[in-house]
Amino acid sequence: ACSSKYVLSQMHPMWQGPLVVPGGDNQSPIDIVVRKSVFDSELKPLVTDYDPDTCQQIWNNGYSFLVEYNDTTDKSTLKGGPLQDTFRLCQFHFHWGESNVWGSEHTVDRRMFPAELHLVHWNSDKYSLFEEAVMEDNGLAVIGVFLKVGKRHEGLQKLVDALPAIRHEGSVVEFTRFDPACLLPTNTDDYWTYHGSLTTPPLTESVSWIIMKQHIEVSHDQLAVFRSLLFTSAKDDVQKSMVNNFRVQQPLCGRTVRSSFI
Numbered sequence: 001a002c003s004s005k006y007v008l009s010q011m012h013p014m015w016q017g018p019l020v021v022p023g024g025d026n027q028s029p030i031d032i033v034v035r036k037s038v039f040d041s042e043l044k045p046l047v048t049d050y051d052p053d054t055c056q057q058i059w060n061n062g063y064s065f066l067v068e069y070n071d072t073t074d075k076s077t078l079k080g081g082p083l084q085d086t087f088r089l090c091q092f093h094f095h096w097g098e099s100n101v102w103g104s105e106h107t108v109d110r111r112m113f114p115a116e117l118h119l120v121h122w123n124s125d126k127y128s129l130f131e132e133a134v135m136e137d138n139g140l141a142v143i144g145v146f147l148k149v150g151k152r153h154e155g156l157q158k159l160v161d162a163l164p165a166i167r168h169e170g171s172v173v174e175f176t177r178f179d180p181a182c183l184l185p186t187n188t189d190d191y192w193t194y195h196g197s198l199t200t201p202p203l204t205e206s207v208s209w210i211i212m213k214q215h216i217e218v219s220h221d222q223l224a225v226f227r228s229l230l231f232t233s234a235k236d237d238v239q240k241s242m243v244n245n246f247r248v249q250q251p252l253c254g255r256t257v258r259s260s261f262i
């Protein structure tokens, strides 16, 4: 085996970034230790109300692919759950591995999933722009959904079919009339919630995380198309496949993970 100094980092440069933000004790992602989570009967069911007409584009930002929504009005919103305010959907994206063994950012009793969906929302009762909310306490709410390999996900296929057009970093294509509710599990009443951060720069501790207990299933072939994306742009002479775009897990630092179910 070659010595460590010759092992090229397979990680994308982004992941050589700060592993733990200096002074950050509310960082994400974390391992959810089920037996240490605390049932909170005050937690309400999630209320999502997404308008597919607000779906605008899909693009490769060099670390994941994002489906972006028009968030200039309260047409696609998240309420309820642990939240006191109305949050607007601005985008969703995924994290995945090079194999089906790992890829999710959060884990449940150390169990890794091959991928994880994040639906990013910002508090439109308190702030007027996403960029403001990102920097503030209680500014963002992100729903996390674990993906497992199994049967083909019909709703996901429209998105999978758009990926070859955005293989390289920086590519964008129009993407309309996609209802992200089709990516939620049938049961959205059971979730864990905790206060954490973005898992990419600026890593701000502005996120109410809502992690679904029930996963969704996608086929092996659908997930393989995620891995056909590239971190690199068309002009780069070395192409790097977009895999393992998850952040290392962060210390809980005494935080409590609450559950909406017993």
Ligand SMILES: CC#CCNS(=O)(=O)c1cc(S(N)(=O)=O)ccc1C(=O)O
Residues within 6 Å of the ligand: 061, 066, 091, 093, 118, 120, 131, 134, 142, 197, 198, 199, 200, 201, 202
């Ligand atoms: C300023 C700023 C910012 C962060 N943007 S994001 O919240 O959409 C986001 C959030 C997350 S995550 N994994 O924290 O939900 C990942 C990636 C992104 C992104 O821009 O690409």
Ligand SMILES: [Zn+2]
Residues within 6 Å of the ligand: 093, 094, 095, 118, 199
């Ligand atoms: Zn994410």
